Amino acid sequence: MEEKVVETTHVDDRGRQLYKIKCADCGKETEVPFKPDGRRPVYCSDCYRKHRPRRFSNRRF
């Protein structure tokens, strides 16, 4: 078995490919389990939660 080392990306413990990105909001370098298309801003997990569109807001206050 050969082990190939990929420098730009790696795979997390669930076997997902991770891509290094720079958060478009806070500028932090992080990794995301999807390939950035280069057109849309990519956020770290914290900022992603803030920017995530709330399509299913069924909460009643």
Ligand SMILES: [Zn+2]
């Ligand atoms: Zn961020």
